[in-house]
Amino acid sequence: MLYLITGGARSGKSRYAQDLALQLSPTPVYVATARIWDQDFEQRVRYHQQERGPEWTSYEEQERVSALPIQGKAVVIDCITLWLTNFFVKHQYDTSLALQAIKEEILAIHKMEGHFIFVTNEIGMGVHAESEAGRKFTDLQGWTNQFIARLADKVVLMVSGLPMTIK
DSSP states (O other): OEEEEEESTTSSHHHHHHHHHHHHOSSOEEEEOOOOOSHHHHHHHHHHHHHSOTTOEEEEOSSOGGGSSOTTEEEEEEOHHHHHHHHHHHTTTOHHHHHHHHHHHHHHHHTSSEEEEEEEEOOSSSOOOSSHHHHHHHHHHHHHHHHHHHHOSEEEEEETTEEEEOO
16 A cells, blocks of 8 residues: 655644554654755654664665565555755756656555555745756656556645645
C-alpha cells in the first residue's frame, strides 16, 4: 500500500507519517533521503533521530531506496523534496532525466510488498522561484508529487497539524 503525506513546512507531515507507520507495524522503518549540508541541518537531523524510539530501523539513502531491505515493512520515506534534489543535481538540473530516474525508483518501490509512506512538501503555494534552476525544480517536484498521488492508495494533506484526507 502506498501513502502520500503532503503539506507545507512545519505542517506536521513527518509526525503524522511516523504515527501512521507505528499503527501499521510495531517495528517500522525510517528512510532519510537528505544530504547534510551544514551544522544547522545536522542538528535538525539528530533531533529527529532522537525523537524516534528504539522500535525504528533507520536508513540514510539519497537515491536507491528500493535497494534497501524494506520489503514487507511499514516504511516512512522522508522527504521526497530532498530526495528529488539528489536526482536533480546528479542529472545536472535536467528535469527530464531526473524525473525519469525518480519515477523508476518510485515504481520499483510500488511493486514491493509493504506499506510505503512518502512525505513531501506541497508545491505551488508560495512565490515563484527567481532562478531557472529553482523553477525547474518546482516543476520536477510538482510532477513527482502528481505521479505519486496517482499511484497512492491514500493521500493526506496536512494543514497546521491537521490531516485532511484527499484520496
